[in-house]
Amino acid sequence: MTINTSQELASGDAASGKENFDQNLAGRYRADSMFQAAAWGAVAIAIAVLVWLLVDVLIDGLPHLDLQFITSFPSRRAESAGIAAALAGTLWVMALVALISFPIGVGAGIYMEEFSKDSWFNRFIEVNISNLAGVPSIIYGLLGLAAFVQLMGPLTGGRSVISGALTLVLLILPIIIVATREALRSVPDSIRQAGFALGATRWEVVWAHVLPSSLPGILTGVILALSRAIGETAPLIAIGALTFVPFRPEGLRSPFTVLPIQVYNWVSRPQAEFHSIAAAAIIGLLIVLLGMNGIAIYLRNHFQKSR
Amino acid sequence: MTAEVPPQSSASLWRPNRQRSKQIQNLVVVITGAFAAISILTTLGIVATLMFETFEFFREVPFWNFLTDRRWTPLFSSKQFGIFVLISATVLTSVIAILVALPLGLLAAICLSEYAQPKTRRILKPVLEILAGIPSVVFGYFALLTVTPFLQSFIPNLQGFNALSAGLILGISITPLVASLSEDAIYSVPQSLRDGSYALGATRRETITAVVLPAALSGIVASLILAVSRAIGETMIVTLAAGQNPTLGLNPFVPVMTMTAYIVQVSLGDTPVGSLAFKTIFAVGMTLFLMTLVLNLFSFWFVRRFREKYE
Numbered sequence: 001m002t003i004n005t006s007q008e009l010a011s012g013d014a015a016s017g018k019e020n021f022d023q024n025l026a027g028r029y030r031a032d033s034m035f036q037a038a039a040w041g042a043v044a045i046a047i048a049v050l051v052w053l054l055v056d057v058l059i060d061g062l063p064h065l066d067l068q069f070i071t072s073f074p075s076r077r078a079e080s081a082g083i084a085a086a087l088a089g090t091l092w093v094m095a096l097v098a099l100i101s102f103p104i105g106v107g108a109g110i111y112m113e114e115f116s117k118d119s120w121f122n123r124f125i126e127v128n129i130s131n132l133a134g135v136p137s138i139i140y141g142l143l144g145l146a147a148f149v150q151l152m153g154p155l156t157g158g159r160s161v162i163s164g165a166l167t168l169v170l171l172i173l174p175i176i177i178v179a180t181r182e183a184l185r186s187v188p189d190s191i192r193q194a195g196f197a198l199g200a201t202r203w204e205v206v207w208a209h210v211l212p213s214s215l216p217g218i219l220t221g222v223i224l225a226l227s228r229a230i231g232e233t234a235p236l237i238a239i240g241a242l243t244f245v246p247f248r249p250e251g252l253r254s255p256f257t258v259l260p261i262q263v264y265n266w267v268s269r270p271q272a273e274f275h276s277i278a279a280a281a282i283i284g285l286l287i288v289l290l291g292m293n294g295i296a297i298y299l300r301n302h303f304q305k306s307r
Numbered sequence: 308m309t310a311e312v313p314p315q316s317s318a319s320l321w322r323p324n325r326q327r328s329k330q331i332q333n334l335v336v337v338i339t340g341a342f343a344a345i346s347i348l349t350t351l352g353i354v355a356t357l358m359f360e361t362f363e364f365f366r367e368v369p370f371w372n373f374l375t376d377r378r379w380t381p382l383f384s385s386k387q388f389g390i391f392v393l394i395s396a397t398v399l400t401s402v403i404a405i406l407v408a409l410p411l412g413l414l415a416a417i418c419l420s421e422y423a424q425p426k427t428r429r430i431l432k433p434v435l436e437i438l439a440g441i442p443s444v445v446f447g448y449f450a451l452l453t454v455t456p457f458l459q460s461f462i463p464n465l466q467g468f469n470a471l472s473a474g475l476i477l478g479i480s481i482t483p484l485v486a487s488l489s490e491d492a493i494y495s496v497p498q499s500l501r502d503g504s505y506a507l508g509a510t511r512r513e514t515i516t517a518v519v520l521p522a523a524l525s526g527i528v529a530s531l532i533l534a535v536s537r538a539i540g541e542t543m544i545v546t547l548a549a550g551q552n553p554t555l556g557l558n559p560f561v562p563v564m565t566m567t568a569y570i571v572q573v574s575l576g577d578t579p580v581g582s583l584a585f586k587t588i589f590a591v592g593m594t595l596f597l598m599t600l601v602l603n604l605f606s607f608w609f610v611r612r613f614r615e616k617y618e
Contacts (some may be wrong), residue, residue, distance in 0.1 A: 028510050035512040039422055043431060044412030046486075049479050050438050053449045060452075104342045111339035122343075130344050133326050134603035135596065136532065136540020138567050139353060141574070142592045146356040150580065164469045170349050203332040224440075231442025234542035234567065246431045260543075262471075267448045267547055275452055275593070292493065293440055297433055 057286070061279030069280055073246040074262065078273035084161050084283050088248035088260035089161070089241075090230065090288075093258055096165035097172070097229050102222055105173050109180025109218075114206050133174045140171045141238025149239050157253025163236040164256060167235050172225040179221020183214040216303035223296040233260035259285045316598030327498030357596055365585055373590070379564070381552035381587045382573075386429065388587070390594055392555045396563035397595075400540040400545050403474025403559060404481060408534055411478070412485025413527065419486070420493045421515055432487075440482035450476035455548065467552025468562035477544050481534045490535065492521060492526020525613035532606035542567035545553045566595045 066189045072082025116122040144167030148156050187210045195205030211218075236258060244265070245257040259281055266278035361499030365373070368388050415435065419428055454472040459465045465472075496519050504514040520527065550562025551572050564572075570588045578584045 024507070028513065029360065032512040035515070036422055037309060039414045039418035042411045043435075045411060046415055046438060046479070046482055047431075047434055050434065050441075052453075053445070056449065056453050057445070064505070106347060107339040107342040108345065111336065111343045115336050115339065116343070125343050125346060128350050129598070129605060130607070132346055132349060134536055134599060134606075135353065136537075136542070136567070136599055137594050138540065138542045138570055138594055139357075141347070142589060143353045143356050143568070145574075146360070146589075147352055170345075173349070177343075194348045201328045201332045203335045204328060227440060231440070231444070232452075233442065234546075234571065237571050240574060260442055263448065263545065264547065267444070267451060277388050278448060282448060285442060285445070289440060289442070290437070293383045293433075296434075300411050 017177045025262050057279045057282050058278050064277050064280035065283055066071050074244055078277050085245045086259045088125040089256035090258045092249045093165050097168045101172055103168045104234055106174030106180050111179045129174045137232055138234040138238050141235030144239040160253045161249050161256045162252040163239055164236050164241055166296040172229050173226040176222055180218050183217030187214050216299045220296045220299045225293040226248050232296045233264055355378055356594040357589055360586050361593040364586040364590040377555055381584050392553045392564045395555055397556050398563040399537055401468045401476040404478035404538040407475055407478025408482045410483050412482045413489055415486040416493055418490035418571050420490050435483045443543040446476050446480045447544045450544055450548035465560050470563045471551050471559040473549035475547045477538055477541055481537050485530050485534045489527045490528030492523035496522045522525050525610050529606045529610045536602040540599050545569045566591045
């Protein structure tokens, strides 16, 4: 049937060089629909794995997720263990990372987008930042270990909250800088020209007009960078964040643990009960993450609509 | 006559203090420039840290042994430092990951940019971004406690820790990276190229495979190299699911130890600062850093070289 169709078409097309003009349309369309199915299949597989993962974590973890779990410290017995220390540590680290990385990242982005001239130094920074984005996160952990834990140990108190936060700041700075630059670039140049025409300096224009209108874009990038930092485990393990911390951090120089490390600790134990409470801790981690991603997506959509 | 000239003091209120504006601007430029320079300090810090400790390491361990030993036992009394034991495990998990991420990511990118309706695309993209935002320790949990038992149900000789499920889930975790970068490349192929292909009677698939993909090749290859680099540097999935057992070889069914897993193992133990075992993590880190750096530089070079061809 298909062969008939293609032969018909071919003979109608041209008499000479039949092989060359054999369109075999039915076969080609069948290949088309198979290809299309494969493309949709790939997306479906990705989503299916995501759903599988989420359902799996929810089934394992939900029964353990209660107030007692959130307010208890880690324990040798899975029934009485909780995530209080890890949750407090995560909040401490996140607050510090946000406070430090926001001004530095946005400032660096402003410098590169608004003030930098085309010098070798600025080109070097540019190449450097894109290179930094490709450095594995555990390497940042080794840097933090050498720089913040050992070299600046007397200042930071060694394996402390502030050492962990500074390590994560270095890790997410490239992301914030790139996001800031993109947000600044999307502000129409006419706004800047109008400011200059009124006699404002470049900084006055940036501060009064460009920054306010690019703020949603910048915030989106910062939130995404922070949610990356929340999930990072390897660099904090490398700087030596503890895995068993039965207390909340009391200050910048206090030892700490974070949710992902607590999860790692529980997953790597052989007992199945600990695996279940690891799933419960994962639910907590994912709720924080999804919330932050939700805010970022909302900001982006809102921003895109208003322009 | 009397109301004509405003008093001197109020006139000065209307004159902007240009001197001060300029000073503020100069100050801002210096401060934000210093912030930008932090990125350079970071790079210098990474290179200095790794080089210093690696140098110390090679004062005690001959470089030749590092390359040729067939075992990796720095924590035992009979120490051997065959880095290829760790590299083979890293390559093994990364290859499995790419075998998953390349077809899945590329087809997903094609689906999003060529087949999906704009409305569907707006739903699918955030879903893929959620997949990209899941912490690697969660993927590690999933690989170790769900995927491995699942695979064991039809691969009987699969061990509890193995490179296969670690690699598979590693691949799933980098699929969004491949998909989103490839999609950018595919999406930016001019519509006129597609129209030209349709006008010649090509079907949609033929247009995609023969016109769009070659035109987007530089971006696709770059995304792939970045994904390889990410897979090599990924830590928590392989640490949790692939195990902590340094074995030389490419058998995906047995436990292996990647470079990143070794760094985690030493970091979690109580290795004294300055000991040989402590220095090994920097030597391993240096190897890892160099491998990813070479890949990243190659990716940049590739994009620049092939972009010129199509512009």
